Amino acid sequence: MSKLIHKGNIILPNVQVMRSIWRISVGLMFAGKDAIERGACLVMPTKQDVRYGSSVTMFFCFYPYHILFVNSKMEVVDRIVLRPWRGTYTPKAQARYVFESTAGKFNDIKIGDSVELIE
Numbered sequence: 001m002s003k004l005i006h007k008g009n010i011i012l013p014n015v016q017v018m019r020s021i022w023r024i025s026v027g028l029m030f031a032g033k034d035a036i037e038r039g040a041c042l043v044m045p046t047k048q049d050v051r052y053g054s055s056v057t058m059f060f061c062f063y064p065y066h067i068l069f070v071n072s073k074m075e076v077v078d079r080i081v082l083r084p085w086r087g088t089y090t091p092k093a094q095a096r097y098v099f100e101s102t103a104g105k106f107n108d109i110k111i112g113d114s115v116e117l118i119e
Contacts, residue, residue, distance in 0.1 A: 005116040005117075014039075016039070017040075017119060018041065018042050019043045029060040030061075036102050037105075039102075039105065040101075041097055042054075046096070048094075048096070049071045049095055050094055051093065055089060055091070056100070058085055058089075061085070065101065067080055067081075068098070068099040070095055070096065071093070074097075076110065076115060077091060077093035079111060081104075
């Protein structure tokens with residue numbers, strides 16, 4: 001398992017890294033509370049940051065999610081809490097990584113902050 005770190009603190013100690021198109025598309029849809037608490041990192045299958053390719057949907061999600069959009073430099077470019085069964089959300093800026101977890105998990109992380117993913 002991988003770890004998401006912010007300012008030296010482990011935010012997600014067992015994050016699932018999803019790289020295949022199928023896993024990225026599904027993300028944490030249909031996931032139970034334990035899987036959502038562990039979190040997921042969706043890695044866009046491109047070498048560059050993308051805006052529309054890093055959109056997320058809340059269809060078939062039963063709990064609110066806190067979502068971080070992170071660029072290739074590992075800087076947070078957008079963050080939002082999305083409620084279940086809402087439509088698609090496109091980040092304000094291009095991203096390569098999308099971190100999903102329970103609402104409130106990323107409260108201390110701000111746009112412009114750096115994070116680290118240790119695999």
